[in-house]
Amino acid sequence: MKLIRILTMALALIGLAQTATHAQPLRIVIDEGVIEPLPVALPTFVASGGEAAQYAEEITRLIAADLTGTGLFREIPASAHISSVTSFDAPVAYSDWKAINAEALVVGAVEMGGEGDLVIKFRLFDVFSGAALGEGLQFSGTVSGWRRIAHKVADVVYSRITGEGGYFDSRVVFVSEQGPKNARQKRLAIMDYDGANVQYLTDSNSLVLAPRFSPSGDSVLYTSYESGRPQIYVLDVASVNRVALDTSGGNMSFAPRFSPDGESVVFSLEQGGNTDVYTVGLDGSNMRRLTDSPSIETAPSFSPDGSRIVFESDRSGTQQLYVMPASGGEATRISFGPGRYGTPVWSPRGDLIAFTKQNAGRFHIGVMRTDGSEERLLTASFLDEGPTWSPNGRVIMFTRESQGESGAPALYSVDISGRNLRRVATPSAASDPAWGPLQN
Amino acid sequence: MKHLTIPAMLIGALALSACDRNSRFGDDAATAGAGGIVPGSPSDPASPAYFEQTIGDRVLFAVDQSTLSGEAQDVLAKQASWLMENPEYSAIVEGHADEQGTREYNLALGARRASAVQSYLIDRGVAPNRLRTVSYGKERPLEICSDETCYAQNRRAVTVLTAGAGTS
Numbered sequence: 001m002k003l004i005r006i007l008t009m010a011l012a013l014i015g016l017a018q019t020a021t022h023a024q025p026l027r028i029v030i031d032e033g034v035i036e037p038l039p040v041a042l043p044t045f046v047a048s049g050g051e052a053a054q055y056a057e058e059i060t061r062l063i064a065a066d067l068t069g070t071g072l073f074r075e076i077p078a079s080a081h082i083s084s085v086t087s088f089d090a091p092v093a094y095s096d097w098k099a100i101n102a103e104a105l106v107v108g109a110v111e112m113g114g115e116g117d118l119v120i121k122f123r124l125f126d127v128f129s130g131a132a133l134g135e136g137l138q139f140s141g142t143v144s145g146w147r148r149i150a151h152k153v154a155d156v157v158y159s160r161i162t163g164e165g166g167y168f169d170s171r172v173v174f175v176s177e178q179g180p181k182n183a184r185q186k187r188l189a190i191m192d193y194d195g196a197n198v199q200y201l202t203d204s205n206s207l208v209l210a211p212r213f214s215p216s217g218d219s220v221l222y223t224s225y226e227s228g229r230p231q232i233y234v235l236d237v238a239s240v241n242r243v244a245l246d247t248s249g250g251n252m253s254f255a256p257r258f259s260p261d262g263e264s265v266v267f268s269l270e271q272g273g274n275t276d277v278y279t280v281g282l283d284g285s286n287m288r289r290l291t292d293s294p295s296i297e298t299a300p301s302f303s304p305d306g307s308r309i310v311f312e313s314d315r316s317g318t319q320q321l322y323v324m325p326a327s328g329g330e331a332t333r334i335s336f337g338p339g340r341y342g343t344p345v346w347s348p349r350g351d352l353i354a355f356t357k358q359n360a361g362r363f364h365i366g367v368m369r370t371d372g373s374e375e376r377l378l379t380a381s382f383l384d385e386g387p388t389w390s391p392n393g394r395v396i397m398f399t400r401e402s403q404g405e406s407g408a409p410a411l412y413s414v415d416i417s418g419r420n421l422r423r424v425a426t427p428s429a430a431s432d433p434a435w436g437p438l439q440n
Numbered sequence: 441m442k443h444l445t446i447p448a449m450l451i452g453a454l455a456l457s458a459c460d461r462n463s464r465f466g467d468d469a470a471t472a473g474a475g476g477i478v479p480g481s482p483s484d485p486a487s488p489a490y491f492e493q494t495i496g497d498r499v500l501f502a503v504d505q506s507t508l509s510g511e512a513q514d515v516l517a518k519q520a521s522w523l524m525e526n527p528e529y530s531a532i533v534e535g536h537a538d539e540q541g542t543r544e545y546n547l548a549l550g551a552r553r554a555s556a557v558q559s560y561l562i563d564r565g566v567a568p569n570r571l572r573t574v575s576y577g578k579e580r581p582l583e584i585c586s587d588e589t590c591y592a593q594n595r596r597a598v599t600v601l602t603a604g605a606g607t608s
Contacts, residue, residue: 181584207579209543229574230547252551252575255544268544270575273506273555275548296548312545319545342542356542382586385542401539403586432543 026104026126026133028072028162037074038161040067041102041127043085044078045120048111055118055143056110059150063106065194066154066168070395071420076102088121097127104133106157118143122153124160134160147196148439155438165392168193171436172388172397173211173220173237174411176200177429181407186431188222190237193390193435195425201240210255210386210432211235214262217436221245221256221265232256232267234282246284255298259326260306266290268298277311279326290328301345301353302326303370310334310344310353310370321355323370334372343386346370349393352416356385356398365398367416378418382407388435397424399431488529488601491522499557501595503540506552508560516557519599520564530570530606533557534598538591539578550575557597570606 028038044060047053067073083096088109097105108122123136137156139149148169155166176189176198185204188211191197201220202208209230211222220235230252232245247253250269257266259279264286266279277297280287291297295315302309303326310323316333319340324331335341339359346353350370357364357377363384368375383401390396394416401409409431411424424433477483482493491497497519499512508516523531535554537546554573562568583590 182581184579207576209547209579229572251573252547254547268548270548270551273552273559273573275551296545296552298544298548299542312542314545319542342545358541383539405584405586407584407586 026129026161037068037072038103039076039101040064040073040104040106040157041076041081041097041100042067042106043081043083045108045110045122046085046088048109052110052112052118055146056108059110059120059146059153060108062147062150063108063154063157066151067157069194069422070158071415072158072162073104076100088123092125094125094127094130097125102127104157104161106153108153113140116143117141118146118149120149120153122156124157147192151192164394166438167390167392167395167435169439170391171217171439172411172424172433173201173213173436174426174433175208175211175431176426177409177431178204181405188220188235189426189430190220191426198427201235201237202242210434212257212434213436214258215260215437216262217439220434221258221267223254223256230254232265245280245282247278247280248284248287255300257301259302260304266300266302266309268300277309288328290324291331299343303346304348304350308346308370310346312342312344319358321353321372334368334370335375336372337375345387345389347389347393348391351393354387354389354396356387365396365414367396376418378414378416379412379421384412386432388433390435391438397433397435399433401431485522486526491519491526491599491601495519495522497600498596498598500592501553501597503538503591503595504549506549506556508556513560516560517564520561520566523561523566523570527570527605528603529601530572530604531561532600532602533561533571533573534580534600535573535575536580536582536594536596536598537578538594539581539586540591541578543577547575547577550577553595553597557599561599567606 042060042064045056047056064075068075080100083093085107105125105127111119113119117140119140121138124133126133139152141149151168154168159166170193172193173190175186177184177186179185186208187204188201188208190199207225209223211220223230224233232253233242234245235242250271252270255268264279264281268275269278275296275298277291277300278289293315295313297313300309300311307326308323309326312319313322319342320333321335321341321344322331322333339357341355341357343356344353352367353370354367357366362380364377365379365384365387366377381400382403385399387396387398395413397413399409400412408429411430411433414421480487482489484490495518496515499515533554535550537549558571558573581594583593
C-alpha cells in the first residue's frame with residue numbers, strides 16, 4: 001500500500017486569515033432534514049506551471065463531484081462567478097461571492113513538488129461571515145494518487161460544514177458479475193467509493209459472495225466455492241494472497257464479518273442442514289458456537305463496541321432481527337413490523353441498524369434504532385438487499401437487482417434520511433458492496 | 441454392424457438433444473447394446489442419463505419450505521433404489537432457492553433442502569458416505585424469468601451423480 005505511505009497530510013499553513021467568530025456558523029445539520037443544498041463556489045484551483053494546470057482542473061472537478069454527490073451541496077457554476085481567483089494568497093472578494101449567493105467558497109492551489117509530487121493547498125471560506133472556516137491545509141502525494149488528494153480535500157470541506165466525519169477517501173469491495181443470470185461469473189473487486197480505480201482481487205473461476213472489510217481495510221473476508229462448497233476465506237488486499245479461515249467441523253461456512261478489533265470473525269456454519277452463528281479467531285483459535293437452534297441463524301454483525309451481535313433468525317417462523325451479547329446467550333428480537341427482515345448491519349456510529357426488508361412482494365433497505373424502534377424504510381424496489389455503511393454512518397450502499405430474464409445487479413447509495421438515491425458507477429454488473437474505513 | 445450402429449447413433453443424438461444440458465459422463469452413448477438399449481442413454485437403467493432423465497434427478501419445494509412433497513418422496517425413493525443398485529456412483533445433493541430472498545438466508549435455505557433430500561436417501565438405505573450436500577442459495581437459477589413459473593423450478597434440490605463409491 002504504497003499510496004498510503006506516500007500520501008501525507010502536511011501541517012496547517014501558517015499566516016492564514018483571522019480565525020472567524022461566527023454569529024451563525026456555516027453549518028449543515030444532516031439530521032434536520034436538509035432539503036435545500038448549500039451553494040458552494042469552487043473556482044478552479046490556481047496552478048503554478050503547465051503540468052500542475054492539468055491536475056488543477058481535474059482535482060477541482062472531483063472535489064465538486066464529491067460535495068454535490070452528497071446531495072447536501074450545490075455548486076455555483078463558474079459561468080456565474082464575478083471574481084476569478086488568480087492567486088492563492090489574494091484577499092477574498094467576499095462581496096463578489098455574496099452577490100452570487102455562494103455560502104461556502106473553496107480556494108486552492110496546485111503545484112508540482114520535488115520528485116514530481118503534487119502539492120495541493122486549500123482554504124475554505126464562510127462567505128456570509130466574511131472569514132475562513134478552519135485553517136488552510138496542504139496535502140501532497142504522488143500524481144497517480146491525485147484522486148485521493150482531491151477526496152481528502154472534499155472530506156475536510158464536508159467535515160467542517162456538517163460536523164460529521166467524511167467518507168470520500170474510502171474504498172468499496174464488491175462482487176463484479178458477468179454473464180447470463182443462470183451462469184453468472186463472479187469475482188471480487190475493489191474500487192474507490194465513487195467507482196474509480198477498479199481492481200480485481202480474484203478470478204472468476206469460483207463463485208464468490210459477500211466480501212467484508214477488516215476494520216483497517218487491509219484485508220477482506222468473503223465466501224468462495226473454490227473448494228466445491230461455500231467456505232470463508234481471508235484475503236490480503238495488497239498482495240491478493242488468500243487463506244481459508246479455519247472453521248473446523250460443519251459443512252458450509254459463510255456470512256463472515258470481522259469483530260471491531262479485527263482479531264476474530266463472526267459467521268454462520270451449517271451442519272446437517274442447520275445453520276447457526278459462531279465466532280472464531282482469525283488464526284482459527286477459540287471457535288465458539290453462539291446460537292444453538294434448529295432454525296436458520298445467519299448474517300451476524302458486531303456492534304462497534306464489540307459488546308453485542310445483531311443477526312437474523314427464522315426461529316419465530318419468518319426471518320427477523322435479534323440482538324444478543326457478543327458471547328452468545330439470550331437473544332432479544334428487535335424487528336416487529338410486517339414482512340421479513342434480514343442482513344442486519346450495525347452502524348459504525350453505533351446508533352442504528354440497517355437491514356433488508358421483504359414485504360408484500362417488494363424489497364426495502366431500512367434503518368432502525370438498535371432496540372428496533374423508529375424503523376424507517378429508505379428504498380423500495382423489486383430487489384434491494386445487503387446494506388453497508390459509509391465510514392461516517394451517514395450513507396448506505398446496497399445491491400439493487402433488476403427484474404426478469406435480463407435482470408442484473410447494480411450498486412446504489414442512499415443517505416440515511418432516504419434522500420439522494422444514486423447509482424454507483426461500476427464497469428459491469430455488481431453486487432454485495434462493503435464499504436471500507438476512511439484511508440490514512 | 442454398420443446397420444446397427446447408425447440408428448443407435450440417431451437415438452443417442454435425440455436423447456442428448458432432449459436433455460437441457462450435457463451429461464456429466466461423456467457422450468459414449470454411441471455403441472448399441474443388446475435389445476435396442478443404448479448403453480449410457482436414458483433407456484439404459486444403469487446409466488446416469490437414466491437417473492437424470494427417466495427417474496428424475498431433482499425435486500421441487502414450496503416457497504420457503506424444505507418439506508418433501510409426496511411426489512418428491514416418490515422420486516427420491518427411486519433415486520435411492522438406483523443408487524443402491526449402482527454402487528460405483530456417489531452423489532452430491534445441490535440445494536437451491538429462488539431469487540426472492542436475501543443471499544445468506546437463501547444459502548441456509550438451500551442447505552436445508554439439500555439436507556432433507558440427503559436424509560431421505562439415507563433413510564431409504566443409501567450409505568451416508570456416498571452423499572454430500574452443497575447449497576447454491578439463489579446463485580444458480582435454472583430458469584431466469586422473475587415470476588412464479590420460473591421460481592417454482594428454481595426451488596429445487598438436484599442429486600448430481602459423481603463417479604466413485606464414496607468416502608468413509
